[in-house]
Amino acid sequence: MTDVLIVGAGPAGLSAAISCAERGLQVQVIDEFMRPGGRLLGQLYQETDGSWWNGIEEAAKLQDKAASLGVVLKLGISVIDLNQSEDGWIVYTSTGILKAPALLLATGAAETACPIPGWTLPGVMSIGAAQVMTNVHRVRVGMRGVIVGINVLSMAIAHELELAGIKIAAMMLPAKNMINKDVGDPRKVMQSIVRLGHLAPSPLLRLGSGLMRYSSLQSLGLHLYPKRGFKVWGIPVQLRKAAVEIEGIEKVESVRVANISPEGDIVPSTSRSLPVDFVCMAGGLYPLAELAAVAGCPFRYVPELGGHVPLHNARMETPLAGLFVAGNITGIESAKIAAAQGSIAGLSIAAFHQVSGTEEDLLESIQNLRITREKASIQFHPQVADGRRRLESMFSENFS
Amino acid sequence: MESQSVIICRCEEVDLKQLLETAERFSCSSRELKLRSRAGMGYCGGRTCRLLVDSIVQQLTDTQTSNEIPLKHQPPVRPVTFQNLGGGLS
């Protein structure tokens, strides 16, 4: 008899599995990928303190710990639908039906598209696909490419590609259009990356972390922005250039690049073709919450968390009995935070099963999460803590 | 290339121009736009273009993002065989 079924073997799902199993619950984890670890598997970067975060090693630690506690892990199985019944959750998968009184959704995040003409040509991929091909499958994505879309994720992955010996000719914005309004707007992009001071070895951007919070200085910064961009890890980061179109007959051959104004408008007659053999599109991340939606969980729109998120409280409970959420499905944050949320969810599930003595640990783990969030070296949205507070108060207004 | 010819739904090959024309002509909701154009009804189940279709409708109708997800998720959330869907596996 399974006490809890966990969908997703990323840092959130595996950490939850460990904390449930440590309290004596029978745990089953399902993931559709053929390896456990979720998005951890692609991660490799240097922390603010200089140490390296190696996601493959982190995933192995979690997997070993879970296995030693008797957690059952099933890979290559997709969950396709859910139903709540009198005695728990009925989970429909690609290989049959499973049942459990408690269900944790830890399905992570998906990538937002930022289409420009030519983005469906072979050789164009999302930045996350390039990360998985490089670090998980160890397949070379190409010889020389361009990254379209500048954000914390694409900067981190650009570095990973460089470390793997893959040449990035430039990072630039997608040409602004009705669907790429924000990711194509140099001012908005500047606002989001000036907070990554430690990632940006350029004086202007570093200065930015403090001073450029003021919008007047931001536009000044953009006016002064050098034509060739700044080099970050040897890669030109060009906030004043946009990819207008990806060109090629059978596959990517070049990217048409034009200069843009600080507002993101194309400067006429400035476009030229940059020869490349691959292009990565980086439009950002959003919570992958489709299973919470089909389960009938209420949602809230919280832009700081990456979009629509299932309503939940600090204990990772949703308003539906026995349904819990943890990790990026609740908002886009880094892997350490997903893991900390998983531990909280695990304790909540133990409390749901009336395992005694969990309450104190639960409160402590909620406190730990706040500390982890304050110290996070990778932050996807600067106001994430505000978004979290707002969501928690929306939960207590409606369900307590 | 004209910028409106950019493909939005890659599974069903629906471009921005088609979506804009359909949305304007029928003053569509996201759901109606999806059903009329097939954007979001292909193999990936709308994982790639759902947010784009929502955003287009929102801008044309000048509405705020609602708390509920505008374009509803429908099971199965992954492609499955008819055998599985018909209960042949259980």
Ligand SMILES: Cc1cc2nc3c(=O)[nH]c(=O)nc-3n(C[C@H](O)[C@H](O)[C@H](O)COP(=O)(O)OP(=O)(O)OC[C@H]3O[C@@H](n4cnc5c(N)ncnc54)[C@H](O)[C@@H]3O)c2cc1C
């Ligand atoms: C492309 C990409 C790159 C990222 N890079 C970084 C980075 O460099 N640094 C960083 O700190 N954060 C990064 N993140 C954020 C990342 O989401 C978190 O670091 C962390 O991995 C989130 O953990 P999680 O457990 O919530 O989800 P994930 O690690 O994403 O794990 C979710 C798991 O659920 C499984 N799943 C989803 N739906 C189903 C289903 N229906 N049925 C079965 N299984 C399912 C998936 O296969 C996946 O293994 C990245 C995210 C993405 C999408």
